Amino acid sequence: MKNTCALTLDDVRRVAAAAEAEATACGWAVSIAVCDAGGHPLWLQRMDGAPLMSAAVAPEKARTSVLSGRPSKAFEEMVNNGRIAALAMPVVPLEGGEPIIVDGMVIGAVGVSGVKAGEDAQVARAGVAALRVTIAQRRVA
Secondary structure: OOOOOOOOHHHHHHHHHHHHHHHHHHOOOOEEEEEEOOOOEEEEEEOOOOOOOHHHHHHHHHHHHHHHOOOOHHHHHHHHOOOHHHHHOOOOOOOOEEEEEEOOEEEEEEEEEOOOHHHHHHHHHHHHHHHHHHHHHHHHO
16 A cells, blocks of 8 residues: 545645735736645635636646646647647646646646636646645655
8 A cells, every 4th residue: 555645725725825826926817726636626716807717727727637647738739749639538638737746646736727828837836836845844844
């Protein structure tokens, strides 16, 4: 058996707050979703002014990332490079989903939608980075 980490509500709040802070600092209105290792939603917020559809897309980007263990951008690149069969996969091939990996295991993911693809990913990575700092601090303590 393996021991695995799991996201707590405090972890999820920390991830979402860091992602929101990044979006706010850049003047972007986005939706932010966080899911657990099974792709189940733990958090969804749509910032004021974020596109309505972004609240549906962000959780799917997170789910795509957690199920694949990769940024959702990988699937967008597949499709853009002509591998249209990837569209039949149960994923959303849009950049903006980033996995949360601890000790080599995917324990969740962040999905962001509402601005340009690279900007969505930037916001998602800010959320993941905040959790990495927390994990490092816990290990030192």
